[in-house]
Amino acid sequence: MANVISDETIEYVGILSKLKLDDAGKEQAKHDLEQMLDYIDQLGELDTDGVEPMTHVHPFSNCFREDVVTNGDDRENILKNAPEEKDNMFAVPRTFD
Amino acid sequence: MSERLNELTAGALGKKIQAKEVSVKEALDATFAAIDEKEESVHAYITLNRDAAYKTADEVQKKIDAGELTSPLAGVPVAIKDNMCTEGLKTTCASKILYNFIPTFTSTAVENLQNAGAIILGKTNMDEFAMGSTTETSAFGVTRNPRDITRVPGGSSGGSAAAVAADECAYALGSDTGGSIRQPAGYCGVVGLKPTYGTVSRYGLIAYGSSLDQIGPLTKDVTDTALILEAISSYDKKDSTSVNRTDTDFTSALVNDVKCLKIGIPRDYFGDGLDPEVAAAVKKAADELKAAGAVVEEFDLSLVKYAIPAYYTIADAEASSNLERFDGIKYGYRAEDFTDLHDLYKKSRSEGFGPEVQRRIMLGSFVLSSGYYDAYYLKALKVKALIKKAFDEAFAKYDLILGPVAPTTAPELGKSLSDPIKMYLGDIYTISVNLAGLPGICLPCGRDSKGLPIGLQLIGDCFKESTLIRTAYTYEQLRGSF
Numbered sequence: 001m002a003n004v005i006s007d008e009t010i011e012y013v014g015i016l017s018k019l020k021l022d023d024a025g026k027e028q029a030k031h032d033l034e035q036m037l038d039y040i041d042q043l044g045e046l047d048t049d050g051v052e053p054m055t056h057v058h059p060f061s062n063c064f065r066e067d068v069v070t071n072g073d074d075r076e077n078i079l080k081n082a083p084e085e086k087d088n089m090f091a092v093p094r095t096f097d
Numbered sequence: 098m099s100e101r102l103n104e105l106t107a108g109a110l111g112k113k114i115q116a117k118e119v120s121v122k123e124a125l126d127a128t129f130a131a132i133d134e135k136e137e138s139v140h141a142y143i144t145l146n147r148d149a150a151y152k153t154a155d156e157v158q159k160k161i162d163a164g165e166l167t168s169p170l171a172g173v174p175v176a177i178k179d180n181m182c183t184e185g186l187k188t189t190c191a192s193k194i195l196y197n198f199i200p201t202f203t204s205t206a207v208e209n210l211q212n213a214g215a216i217i218l219g220k221t222n223m224d225e226f227a228m229g230s231t232t233e234t235s236a237f238g239v240t241r242n243p244r245d246i247t248r249v250p251g252g253s254s255g256g257s258a259a260a261v262a263a264d265e266c267a268y269a270l271g272s273d274t275g276g277s278i279r280q281p282a283g284y285c286g287v288v289g290l291k292p293t294y295g296t297v298s299r300y301g302l303i304a305y306g307s308s309l310d311q312i313g314p315l316t317k318d319v320t321d322t323a324l325i326l327e328a329i330s331s332y333d334k335k336d337s338t339s340v341n342r343t344d345t346d347f348t349s350a351l352v353n354d355v356k357c358l359k360i361g362i363p364r365d366y367f368g369d370g371l372d373p374e375v376a377a378a379v380k381k382a383a384d385e386l387k388a389a390g391a392v393v394e395e396f397d398l399s400l401v402k403y404a405i406p407a408y409y410t411i412a413d414a415e416a417s418s419n420l421e422r423f424d425g426i427k428y429g430y431r432a433e434d435f436t437d438l439h440d441l442y443k444k445s446r447s448e449g450f451g452p453e454v455q456r457r458i459m460l461g462s463f464v465l466s467s468g469y470y471d472a473y474y475l476k477a478l479k480v481k482a483l484i485k486k487a488f489d490e491a492f493a494k495y496d497l498i499l500g501p502v503a504p505t506t507a508p509e510l511g512k513s514l515s516d517p518i519k520m521y522l523g524d525i526y527t528i529s530v531n532l533a534g535l536p537g538i539c540l541p542c543g544r545d546s547k548g549l550p551i552g553l554q555l556i557g558d559c560f561k562e563s564t565l566i567r568t569a570y571t572y573e574q575l576r577g578s579f
Contacts, residue, residue, distance in 0.1 A: 009463075012466070013459050013462055013463050013466075014459075016417075016462035016463075016466060017417065017446075017455070017458045017459050017462045018421070018424070018439075018442045018443050018446055019443060019446055019447050019450075019455055019458065019459065020440075020443035020444050020446075020447040021447070025447075029455075029456070029459055032456050032459075032460075032517065033459060033460060033463060035517075035518060036409065036460050036517075036518070037463075037473075039405075039406055039518055040406040040409065040410055040464075040473060040477075041406075042402070042403065042406055043403060043406050043407060043410075043476050043477060043480050044476070045403075046400075046403060046480055046483065048476060048479035048480065048483065051479040051482050051483060052479075052482060053475050053478035053479050053481075053482065054478055054479070054481045054482035054485060055308060055478060056294075056308055056338065056534075057294055057485060057533060057534030057559065058294065058295055058338070058340060058534065058559075060337070060338055062337075063334075063337040065334070074201045077199075077201045078201055078427075080199065081197075081198055081199060081201075081427065081428035081429070082426070082427060082428065083425060083426070083428075083429070083430075083431035084431070090426055090427055092426055092438055092441070093435065093437060093438050093441055094437075095437070095438050
């Protein structure tokens with residue numbers, strides 16, 4: 001079964017992925033996605049009825065802890081990595097007028 | 098004599114340092130001299146840590162002299178894959194999107210080494226965000242295989258494997274999500290081990306596929322592998338998938354004895370696509386272990402071909418989620434021109450991530466999206482359960498599984514990236530180990546007619562690293578020096 005990715009679907013994938021695709025990029029992405037999905041479709045050959053999906057191999061349960069702050073204030077070093085900062089905060093473009 | 102210190106194993110160098118036969122500075126001088134000589138052709142490192150390394154060397158030497166640092170790794174220089182955070186030292190994941198990122202904390206695995214007195218030489222090259230099998234998807238240029246510089250070192254921990262093979266470090270750390278320690282170890286002719294999931298803390302390891310990622314050592318021999326694994330393994334509250342193990346005394350497994358050990362060889366690992374020279378070398382290794390007293394049998398593992406599509410569904414799904422954090426706001430690359438906040442996100446990510454990373458983010462986003470989640474992601478998780486069951490059945494009969502690490506020896510540079518699915522097929526022998534959370538080790542078992550190293554892979558049941566180490570150590574004695 002050959003998968004066909006529509007223009008709408010690739011547009012949607014671009015939104016979910018937060019990636020800006022130009023026309024050539026969209027065509028390439030459609031091709032790559034179709035090819036990979038055709039390949040992944042072979043999993044359909046396996047009967048998995050009644051099989052419990054496995055997220056982790058070990059039986060991990062939630063790790064709870066008291067909500068206590070253990071790290072110190074490292075604001076200066078953290079902000080050094082910011083592309084733009086203002087008044088000791090991360091700067092972002094105006095989001096509404 | 099100091100000009101050859103860089104060629105010693107970590108264990109041997111550490112002993113000389115403890116015995117005051119050589120100083121930490123002399124060890125560092127020899128290693129940086131090798132780096133200066135070889136980096137132009139090999140390019141194993143993205144960032145060198147020269148000044149800080151010498152400063153640390155002074156401090157470590159003082160502690161050794163005062164008897165405060167007695168670890169066999171004290172003063173021994175190490176290379177760290179560039180996806181492990183190191184405080185104050187640039188950590189790029191070989192991506193433009195993190196081209197200038199300087200972490201404010203250190204990953205637990207690296208911190209464990211630092212506590213033992215290790216000296217960090219620098220950060221090694223890799224496939225961008227560990228997505229690749231050749232180290233060619235790095236944003237900072239390719240690494241060349243020191244055994245033949247026209248060929249790739251493998252990946253994604255290609256820089257770490259190359260640095261070990263070229264004696265540009267005593268040992269290195271890598272990470273393995275689908276074979277990224279074992280396959281480059283095979284291509285470069287060094288030893289690489291991927292521990293049982295949860296053995297080494299992932300805190301500070303920049304996540305790719307969180308349910309699959311493990312940090313592990315790349316070394317010059319099996320003794321070093323045990324030594325380093327022992328040092329980096331730890332229960333860590335900062336990693337909620339960390340396992341509290343009490344059996345991490347891995348050096349005690351360095352025993353030359355495989356008598357009565359039951360080894361299974363999956364017939365499915367010797368089918369189409371496997372280079373005959375690789376098959377012959379791996380079978381010869383099995384014969385040698387048999388001659389030493391192991392019981393060796395062939396069996397059908399089953400489901401082998403389904404591991405690759407299941408892996409790429411799960412790993413890419415996790416990657417699409419993990420890589421959401423790179424948005425051009427808090428750190429890393431930000432696009433110069435943008436119209437609004439969303440445009441900033443999109444442009445920064447499109448300009449910052451390379452093609453393979455974008456491909457995987459898009460596939461991952463797709464398989465997690467509503468309407469496709471059950472058909473792809475959930476299906477893959479069910480197949481993962483079946484694969485785990487197949488291994489459980491195998492380990493009911495065998496102590497370990499033996500096979501090749503990759504279908505071929507190292508390919509030539511520039512020949513792999515044009516066909517992603519063909520490249521993914523190269524992961525066939527390594528990838529199911531990550532899905533099942535198992536430990537695996539790769540060590541050299543010969544060379545092909547071109548003189549390229551061939552990797553032997555041993556796979557153990559969960560928490561059975563000691564069986565792997567004992568068998569690998571015994572094989573290493575049988576094989577002799579590589």
